[in-house]
Amino acid sequence: MVKLFFKFSVIENANGESIAILNHNKASAYLVPSEVYENMMEMLDEYYLMKEVEKRLEY
Incomplete structure (x- = not known):
């Protein structure tokens, strides 16, 4: 179990x-503001939706 002390x-x-x-000078995790996280999730949703639309248009 990892304990965070900051x-x-x-x-x-x-x-x-x-x-x-950082863990031994290597990034092991990132804390991002909730707004940034929500924007990333929205972008991923749109990307996967676009891929599904493209897939269905091929038929």
């Missing part, structure tokens, strides 16, 4: 930017 001030001071969680 102050909430790190998130507050990010000013809406993403935060990388």
Whole structure:
């Protein structure tokens, strides 16, 4: 089990930017603002919908 030891001030001071969680100087996770995450999910949904439309138009 991994324990995270950082102050909430790190998130507050990010000013809406993403935060990388490092493990031995390699990014192991990212904290992204909820708005960014929601936009990414919407873009993925649109991409998969577009692919499905293209697939159905081939027939």
